Amino acid sequence: MRLNELKIGESGIIKKIYAKEPLKSKLLSMGITRGEKIKVLKHTLAKNTFDIEVGNSNIALREEEAKQIEVEKM
Amino acid sequence: MKEIKVALVGQPNVGKSHLINSISGATLHVGNFSGVTVEKKEVEFEREGIKLRLIDLPGTYSLHPYTPEERVTKEFLLKEEYDLILNVVDSNQLEKNLAFTWQIADIGKPMVVAFNMYDEYSKQGGEIDTDKFFKLTNIRAENVSAKEKFGLERLFSKVIKTYEEKNTPRVYYSEIVEEEIENLKEKIKECKFSKRFVAIRLIEDDEDIYKIIHEKPWYSELLDVLKAAKERLRVEYDEEDTKTIMFEERFALSKGVVTQIAKKARKETLTEKIDKILIHPILGLPIFLFIMWAIFQATFSLGSIPMDWIDASFGAFGEWVGGLLPDGFIKDAIVNGVIPAIGAVVMFLPNILILYLGINLMEQTGYMARAAYVMDGVLKRFGLQGRSFIPLVSGFGCSVPAYMAARTLKNPKDRLITMLIIGFMSCGARLPVYVLFVSAFFAPEIQGNVLFAIYIGGALTGLIVAKILRAVLFKGEPEPFVMELPKYRFPKIKAILFDLWIKTKMYLKKAGTFIAAASLIIWFLSSYPAHEKELQNIPGSEKQAYILEHSYLADIGKAINPIFEPLGFTWKETVSIIAGLAAKEVVVSTMAVLYHTPDSDETSKELVETIRKNISFPTAVAIILIIMFYSPCLAAMGTFWAEVPQWKWRLFYTIYPNVLAYLMALIGYNIALLFS
Ligand SMILES: Nc1nc2c(ncn2[C@@H]2O[C@H](COP(=O)(O)OP(=O)(O)OP(=O)(O)O)[C@@H](O)[C@H]2O)c(=O)[nH]1
Numbered sequence: 201m202r203l204n205e206l207k208i209g210e211s212g213i214i215k216k217i218y219a220k221e222p223l224k225s226k227l228l229s230m231g232i233t234r235g236e237k238i239k240v241l242k243h244t245l246a247k248n249t250f251d252i253e254v255g256n257s258n259i260a261l262r263e264e265e266a267k268q269i270e271v272e273k274m
Numbered sequence: 275m276k277e278i279k280v281a282l283v284g285q286p287n288v289g290k291s292h293l294i295n296s297i298s299g300a301t302l303h304v305g306n307f308s309g310v311t312v313e314k315k316e317v318e319f320e321r322e323g324i325k326l327r328l329i330d331l332p333g334t335y336s337l338h339p340y341t342p343e344e345r346v347t348k349e350f351l352l353k354e355e356y357d358l359i360l361n362v363v364d365s366n367q368l369e370k371n372l373a374f375t376w377q378i379a380d381i382g383k384p385m386v387v388a389f390n391m392y393d394e395y396s397k398q399g400g401e402i403d404t405d406k407f408f409k410l411t412n413i414r415a416e417n418v419s420a421k422e423k424f425g426l427e428r429l430f431s432k433v434i435k436t437y438e439e440k441n442t443p444r445v446y447y448s449e450i451v452e453e454e455i456e457n458l459k460e461k462i463k464e465c466k467f468s469k470r471f472v473a474i475r476l477i478e479d480d481e482d483i484y485k486i487i488h489e490k491p492w493y494s495e496l497l498d499v500l501k502a503a504k505e506r507l508r509v510e511y512d513e514e515d516t517k518t519i520m521f522e523e524r525f526a527l528s529k530g531v532v533t534q535i536a537k538k539a540r541k542e543t544l545t546e547k548i549d550k551i552l553i554h555p556i557l558g559l560p561i562f563l564f565i566m567w568a569i570f571q572a573t574f575s576l577g578s579i580p581m582d583w584i585d586a587s588f589g590a591f592g593e594w595v596g597g598l599l600p601d602g603f604i605k606d607a608i609v610n611g612v613i614p615a616i617g618a619v620v621m622f623l624p625n626i627l628i629l630y631l632g633i634n635l636m637e638q639t640g641y642m643a644r645a646a647y648v649m650d651g652v653l654k655r656f657g658l659q660g661r662s663f664i665p666l667v668s669g670f671g672c673s674v675p676a677y678m679a680a681r682t683l684k685n686p687k688d689r690l691i692t693m694l695i696i697g698f699m700s701c702g703a704r705l706p707v708y709v710l711f712v713s714a715f716f717a718p719e720i721q722g723n724v725l726f727a728i729y730i731g732g733a734l735t736g737l738i739v740a741k742i743l744r745a746v747l748f749k750g751e752p753e754p755f756v757m758e759l760p761k762y763r764f765p766k767i768k769a770i771l772f773d774l775w776i777k778t779k780m781y782l783k784k785a786g787t788f789i790a791a792a793s794l795i796i797w798f799l800s801s802y803p804a805h806e807k808e809l810q811n812i813p814g815s816e817k818q819a820y821i822l823e824h825s826y827l828a829d830i831g832k833a834i835n836p837i838f839e840p841l842g843f844t845w846k847e848t849v850s851i852i853a854g855l856a857a858k859e860v861v862v863s864t865m866a867v868l869y870h871t872p873d874s875d876e877t878s879k880e881l882v883e884t885i886r887k888n889i890s891f892p893t894a895v896a897i898i899l900i901i902m903f904y905s906p907c908l909a910a911m912g913t914f915w916a917e918v919p920q921w922k923w924r925l926f927y928t929i930y931p932n933v934l935a936y937l938m939a940l941i942g943y944n945i946a947l948l949f950s
Pocket residue numbers: 284285286287288289290291292293303304305306307308309310311312331332333334390391392393394418419420421422638763
């Protein structure tokens with residue numbers, strides 16, 4: 201499943217990043233890499249923007265970007 | 275004296291600029307979100323008889339730059355001369371930060387690591403063993419806190435020592451990667467970078483390095499080896515993209531090193547608790563609007579408290595100076611020109627400081643990034659994205675840094691749209707004009723709200739313009755929005771007061787130099803020619819008015835005035851508005867000169883009264899609307915021109931806000947006429 205399908209409070213393990221360069225490098229360098237645990241902390245009412253936790257950082261990203269991250273629900 | 279040129283490199287928001295400030299007493303801009311520093315800055319200081327030249331660079335997540343400001347850092351590292359890299363690391367985010375450390379270690383320059391934010395890390399029970407780190411990587415490191423100012427002296431002793439020993443990092447990847455690096459190194463001949471660095475960058479498809487070695491004679495021989503190397507890595511790592519392989523490689527290395535050098539810290543929970551409320555799915559937006567409202571309300575009501583006091587001081591000062599000087603040209607110029615003008619501008623310093631404090635607190639606490647998150651959905655509807663929010667809010671302070679901050683937007687279209695509407699976010703210098711006119715024409719109970727409405731009105735118009743620009747001139751999707759939300763931090767009171775003091779100094783300096791000079795010119799042009807002959811037949815009390823109405827400035831103003839007549843302007847308003855193109859404070863200082871009646875014991879606060887008597891309400895509305903929308907000051911325009919190379923956009927930017935301002939004022943004026 202994709203990151204945007206996780207509900208608030210749910211976590212997953214990152215499987216693959218489908219984003220194209222240079223976004224892919226950006227995500228990787230922010231710690232969004234294969235095998236890491238990722239958690240959805242919040243999203244806005246319309247589910248447009250997500251607040252996720254990976255490693256020790258919080259990152260805001262849009263649904264479009266979240267869609268490009270393959271996760272396995274924990 | 276011996277000199278060491280030190281480049282401060284690290285991921286965004288790790289405290290690079292703060293560290294420089296703490297060691298050298300500089301006043302670089304610091305803020306708790308990523309992308310505060312967007313251009314290279316240099317600061318010097320001395321230790322142990324050595325001059326250290328510190329280069330503050332924009333933070334970058336990796337050596338594969340994403341945004342223009344990240345590119346600045348890479349260009350510096352590849353193209354410029356420096357002796358040593360000081361890599362600043364956020365101790366709270368070791369794994370992620372060290373993955374970048376390994377990338378810059380590849381360059382092969384002498385390097386030192388600063389584990390910054392150690393105050394926070396150790397408070398949560400974390401520890402880092404820097405000796406162990408040195409043993410593992412051959413990089414000297416120190417645990418420091420830029421905020422609490424510890425470890426910094428030791429850090430720079432290590433910098434000097436590393437420089438003297440020419441001590442370079444020894445960071446190795448897994449065996450397979452290292453083997454391929456060795457294979458490639460054999461094919462790499464002369465080049466200004468180390469062979470190892472070139473080999474690694476080629477494996478991870480670094481376009482910039484490709485471009486540089488493309489012309490080398492040995493390039494073609496290398497291609498086969500490179501192809502084989504990448505192929506082997508793909509198979510071994512079961513991943514198509516070798517860049518990704520290197521990212522994962524470094525991340526794994528980080529994890530390994532961290533388990534050996536660090537005692538894990540407890541998780542900080544405060545941020546999550548605060549975020550439960552501040553970025554609540556439903557409450558988030560109302561809370562943001564409330565915060566903005568509160569800032570403008572405070573700007574108005576708290577700011578007006580010291581006004582009378584400043585006003586009285588300038589009045590008394592003017593009289594005192596007047597008493598000292600002999601009658602004549604100089605006395606007139608100073609007492610009737612410069613002092614009332616400066617007084618009128620300085621009177622609004624408290625308002626400006628409060629507004630600045632509000633914006634500064636948003637930046638320092640980490641709320642700015644949250645507001646961007648909350649606003650992202652709204653901005654998206656207008657064809658922008660959350661990241662644009664930060665330059666836009668800085669625009670409420672000053673447009674110059676706001677234009678610079680737009681560098682954090684990757685997509686050139688997003689960047690241009692954002693820059694084209696920054697001017698509609700009324701800057702601090704416009705505040706005095708608003709406060710003056712709002713105090714003169716609105717009931718005290720609603721003045722704060724009117725001010726808020728002016729700012730919101732400007733911002734909304736900006737968003738609508740953005741939407742139109744996006745639909746008409748910049749078709750296409752906005753860039754992806756990905757932004758780190760830093761943990762909440764609370765700046766020291768002392769640091770905040772110091773910022774305010776710096777701001778005060780700058781404002782007073784501007785009032786004492788630029789504004790003083792401008793008002794001197796205005797005074798001269800409005801007091802001459804003297805018309806000695808005509809004045810003989812005019813009674814004493816009307817002499818002054820006669821001179822003013824027949825001055826050079828009146829001639830100029832009256833020549834232009836037909837354009838502004840539909841707005842009910844007299845030549846005095848016309849001149850003030852046009853003078854405001856130089857700087858917005860000049861609008862107020864010019865009015866202070868033109869409406870000043872000498873020899874009365876009038877003071878600046880009475881400027882409010884004079885304005886009320888001389889200007890009609892509809893004209894006041896028109897003036898406010900023009901100030902809201904027309905071109906910003908010369909300094910801001912210069913910055914835009916420097917940042918945007920295309921002539922068509924420069925021209926567009928220079929013309930369209932003025933057309934818009936005029937139309938808005940025309941509409942506003944006529945609506946106000948209906949009601950009054
Ligand atoms: N607690 C704590 N906070 C710090 C320390 N150093 C910096 N900060 C805070 O961290 C935030 C980021 O500091 P900056 O100096 O702007 O970071 P930077 O690395 O220059 O960031 P960019 O210019 O965006 O790359 C600010 O809020 C600082 O006050 C530290 O040692 N301890």
